[in-house]
Amino acid sequence: MCQQNPGETVRIVPGAEEAHRKVIFVLSTGKSNSKMEQTSDEIDEMFSNLLGEMDMLTQSLEVETFQLSSPKESTKEFNFSVGFKDLNGLVTMEQQEAQAKTDKIKLALEKLKEAKVKKLVVKVHMNDNSTKSLMVDERQVARDVLDNLFEKTHCDCKVDWCLYEVYPELQIERFFEDHENVVEVLSDWTRDSENKMLFLEKNEKYAVFKNPQNFYLANKGKNESKEMNEKNKEALLEESFCGASVIVPELEAALYLKEDGKKSWKRRYFLLRASGIYYVPKGKTKTSRDLACFIQFENVNIYYGTQYRVKYKAPTDHCFVLKHPQIQKESQYIKYLCCDDQWTLHQWVTGIRIAKYGKTLYDNYKRAVQRAGLAARWTSLGIVEPAVSTGSSSTGAAQANGQIHHASKEFSEAPKQAEIAKEKRPNVVNNSSSAQPVIRPQKPEAKQALQPPPPPQRRSSATVSSPCLPSKAKRGSTASLSDPISFPAPPPDMGSDLPPPPPDFYEPPPDFVPPPPPSFSNSTGDLAPPLPPPPPPPPASVTSKPLPLTRKPGPPAPKRQENTGQVGETKSTGVEGGQLDFMSDLRKALNKKRGDNTS
């Protein structure tokens, strides 16, 4: 089995080898940056990673190379032909060739861009304390990630769902705006960050579009919410967001400002304008010319501050924070403001978002509504299809986003597979299984231990910290031992993986899986189609419907363990730079092994 992979590499064109080397390099640096406590087992493990990686690349390149040779090669070829032509002076030929060359180069440059795409394995916390890992690539915005999550969680796809970042250290949190690039935001987090990404519903996110009158027509100082008919709402939104420039709600209030480096809070009169937040200096009036600029929004994000009464002795717990997204530690450059009540806070945060993002916010909302509507439609249509996919599911399972849809496998089969996987692995890489149990036991633990904010879990350090189970696993890496360990997990896992599936979700036949988005299949033998990194999210609820029941605890188990154990530092933060497609690669390798075993 071990030999099989290298065997495949041989088939790769020279240029592809380059690519391999690159990947390997990235991997190893990632490794050396992580934990120093790595032993030779881990090197073995790493090796198996690489095998998986190469495996995948082989497949992708085999296909791609038909269309073009590697960039480097093509340019070389190019020069040769130019020299040749200079001698001959064939004009028409030259023109034709030049055209062909341009096309080639274009393709090559595009491929270069593609190859550079950065991907992260991200751990997203669900609102029931479970987590999901998914692959996010550099080009995906929060909307894409949400769509992926909709697919995985079979939730109702309502507009209120959002990605939510939480900084435990600073006690701040905020939702991602749908147009924000997720990888960009996450790459600001520190390596050992305790920051988390959540997937939850926040009605504040789009409240302004549901009831614009509460923000645009509210009487100063009054928090009553008014009714308005839909037509007027639309007109108001149209007026506020679709004019030549977006209208920022007029806000002014006395807020508390935390003084730099002190624990005291000073009351000042603040005003919101499109160009920033201003305050009225002492002894001045609130006319425009007298206002002093407090902050402009270009370089800062807005966050909610939580529990600031305790942390900073704030007058109330209704605080918001403005800081540069890159700042991760306490600093004088973070601005803390405190409002009298929740409603004022809500108005200010919303107003600032409108001032900062403008019409984009409205576009995001419209897209979210569209998405929610689409989902609703699909749910009503989806019942027809189930029969289609039973057989195909095992092949179509691995998505580029790192999620396995082992949907169609029967319950009884799942454990077996896991066993097989376990048995096989020791042959390939003696110790890879040692890493596996690490995460498994942690799940149930986490479940029991906490309900409120899950403690920052560091996956990697779990090896050290979760005492008994991992060690047990290490002692005996045989199948019989590791199996019981990994099995207790499934039942809770099952519950936790699906946030709130409406009861009727359980009704449709379980063994349906949507046609896989273009991605690698699990079966290694096939030529996989070229991989377009961000999988076009297939229509939501087609997938979401049937999956709940079929989501087997078994198959995902090895995958997740693999990922966490081997990557070694995919923490709860989930941010890991170079650790590309581990999950899917490993899965692939695993499946291959499985396949070999059964055949």
Next chain:
Amino acid sequence: MPPHFSDSPEATACYRMLSLSQAGPSPETVMKSPRPGSLVEKGQINSRWLDSSLSLMTQDVQKDDELWLRFKYYTFFDLDPQYDTVRMTQLYEQARWALLLEETDCTEEETVLFAALQYHIEKLSLSTDPTDPSGDAPTLDDLDSALSSLEVKLEGGTAPTDMLENLTAIPELRETLRVFRPRKLTLKGFKPHWVVFKETSLSCYRSPEEALGEPVQQLNLKGCEVVPDVNLSGGKFCIKLLVPSREGMSEVHLRCEDEKQYARWMGACRLAARGRTMADSTYRAEVQNILTFLQQQRAGSTSGPTPSPSPAPDGAGPTWLFPPRYQKRFKPKQLTPRVLEAYQNVAQLSLTEAKMRFLKAWQALPDFGITYFVVRFKGSRRDEVLGIAPGRLLRIDLAVGDVVKTWRFSSMRQWNVNWDSRQVAIEFDEHINVAFAVVSAGCKVLHEFLGGYIFLSTRARPGPGPGPVPDEQLFHKLTGGHEAL
């Protein structure tokens, strides 16, 4: 060009004239022009609108009389710079004067942005023809330019290594600069360092010899704030960098010897802050813009090509870009670096973009588009101010200037005018009735504003291309008053 402008050479000339923005006024003109000091004064001008349902002669306009042409309604329906160069330019002029004459109030920060945009527009107006759309030709995206440069290289038949280098090599800066890193409890002192600017990051070394080793400090400028700290007469060319990091911001000041060095480094910093390198095609323009700005400031401040060492009083400087209030508050040398800073953020805009940006920023001001009338509400004993803005009516306290109440056009049912008693009664949804007498202007003017905004709100949403022809009859019906009947 719209068809009615291409009829005759005169019309064409007129079109060209109207699409050009005028040269900036001198600070004295602005200072001398009457500026409204209060809401009442702002309201006074509204008594002078001519009646749109009567001919000019009926209103006693004689030959050689001078009239002002102004946009009356502040909804710029369907403004598309492609079809509407004249309207855009004239709106820009109106906006600029409204700001310079303090008709629209704004804050210091906003004023600086407007000043920078004005400067930029002025500069571009001299060099580009606004009626020529090719002035705004889209720039090639980097893939295309990369390809074309690659092709040029290939045709030239240069050595392959050279070609690859040219494709990938990014220019660098390596010079000795005086560097200051503010820390707590350190005295201010610039020390010469060997500074290397590579891609988007900056590395400081003690000497060129040490450049192979570890830098004293290395900063990636992506996303950083770049603040110019320039004093022309003092010969000070400083760049302040505020670089965000995980722990907060690190601050570094770079001090350059002269304008040229400053422009080189500043350009690099600006681009790096936007995540681009000096290989970017805009780098040259960036540097050139900075140099031109500085030279113009100098020309404005002192005569002669070299800076005079004596602290000669700066002349105009950038003051003509500011309303008198700020001209008085700040010295020119205080304004210069601020305009420079804001200018760098807009210097890459085309003429059209810059004008549109100016209009947008103007429209985003809270005071934008409000037409004031002094009125007396029914049952009230004192004068108050009624503000009419696109989409809403405001009741404003005359003494404090606060908005007391807002009504929206969308909830307006009907309005009636009693021409004899100069009373206006408006009925809104939910049986809200408002009645007032107009004090500062004729009823007809106010009536035209109400009718005009209602008319504008009936127009369909703008689609691509020139909008539909407005229904003139409806307009007159809504604004005409009893004359129309």
